[in-house]
Structure formats: structure tokens, C-alpha cells
Amino acid sequence: MYTLYYKAGACSLAVHVLLRELDLAFELEPSKDASGDISPKLARIHPRGSVPVLQDSGFVLKEGGAILSWLCDEYDSPLLPRAGESRATALQWLMFANATLHPAYGQVFMIDAQAIDQSSKNALLNVISAKIQRLWDEVETQLEQGDYICGEAMSVADILLSVIANWAPMMPIEISYGPRCKAMFKRVSARPAYQAALEAESIEYQAAA
Numbered sequence: 001m002y003t004l005y006y007k008a009g010a011c012s013l014a015v016h017v018l019l020r021e022l023d024l025a026f027e028l029e030p031s032k033d034a035s036g037d038i039s040p041k042l043a044r045i046h047p048r049g050s051v052p053v054l055q056d057s058g059f060v061l062k063e064g065g066a067i068l069s070w071l072c073d074e075y076d077s078p079l080l081p082r083a084g085e086s087r088a089t090a091l092q093w094l095m096f097a098n099a100t101l102h103p104a105y106g107q108v109f110m111i112d113a114q115a116i117d118q119s120s121k122n123a124l125l126n127v128i129s130a131k132i133q134r135l136w137d138e139v140e141t142q143l144e145q146g147d148y149i150c151g152e153a154m155s156v157a158d159i160l161l162s163v164i165a166n167w168a169p170m171m172p173i174e175i176s177y178g179p180r181c182k183a184m185f186k187r188v189s190a191r192p193a194y195q196a197a198l199e200a201e202s203i204e205y206q207a208a209a
């Protein structure tokens, strides 16, 4: 049985959704204790305490992109093609979400937390906000090829993109999604596995509206 260390609505939600898509047995373990510190159980396996972390007895896997691709491979899921160009393209978009888009949001949180004057903060936030908007515009253009980021078949990248999209209400910046993005978020988030994960984490899905 897997243990998923998670934070409600964070990038760990993508792994949570996938565990349910694959119909695997798992338990959820919050990353923080009641006082907001990294839980002692997580600190033992991941001193930085970031999520997701997936544990199966002695096997501990960190980094969302690695966890998502490993689970798809291990359980032969069509959410990540086995080989060839279709696999490379799905991995490309998974890495886009995990290694390009996600860190851009991290910069927003980092800038917002700085003790600097508001006008300097706004200037920095405007720069990063424009970058994030360009990334979503890239997704919108790609979705001209089909209902999902890799075309007509949903992939694990769509799950992570839709999770990140739902962070917009927490952001001190404006992000707007085009109609193709919203339609993809709606399709993906409506799946029973996704709905069950949202309910378990008490998260409302807002990015498709």
C-alpha cells in the first residue's frame, strides 16, 4: 500500500488523481502537522518537506514528474505512452508543467513574500505574471491540435496542467485561460478519479469556469 505525502490542492494533487485513476490502494499523509511544521514522518524521508512524496515500504520517490511517470510505467497506463514519439511528446509536456510552469508559480510566491516596497514588488510580479500568461497561451495554442495537450488522448501532463491551473485564485496576479484550456480543464477535472481526489482534499475546482 502506498503512502502519498500531500498538501491540499498542491502539485501532489496530480499524483493523488493518478493513484485513483490507476485504482491503487493508498493512504494520504499530510505534509505538515497541526502547528504548520513538516510532519516528523515526512521529515525522516524528505528533510525539505516538499510534496509530493510517494512511499511504499522502503521505496521512497520524490519529484512529481518522476512519480507520475513511474506510476504510469509500473501499471502500464495509457496516460503515458510506452515508447516512441508519443511517449517523448507526453514527457515533454509533463516536464513543461513540472519544470517550467510550476517553478514560475514558485517565483510568484517568493516575490510576494519579500519584505520590499509594494511598487518594487508589483514591478517584479508584473514580469513573472507576463511570463506565466505566455506559458498558458502556449498551452492554448497547442490545444488547437486536439482536446488534450498531446492531441486526442489524455495524458498525465493534462492532469498536472489542470492542477496548476487551479492555483490562480491564490495568486496575487491575474491569469486568464483561453477557451481551449478551460475546456480541457473541465474534461479532465470531471473524471470520477479527479472528483474523488478533490473531495478528499476539500478543494473546489475553479479553473474551468
Ligand SMILES: N[C@@H](CCC(=O)N[C@@H](CS)C(=O)NCC(=O)O)C(=O)O
Residues within 6 Å of the ligand: 007, 010, 011, 012, 049, 050, 051, 052, 062, 063, 064, 065, 098
Ligand atoms: N520539483 C518539485 C517541486 C515540489 C514543490 O515545490 N512542492 C510544493 C507544493 S506544489 C511544496 O511542497 N511546497 C512546500 C510548502 O508548500 O510548504 C516536485 O515536482 O516535486
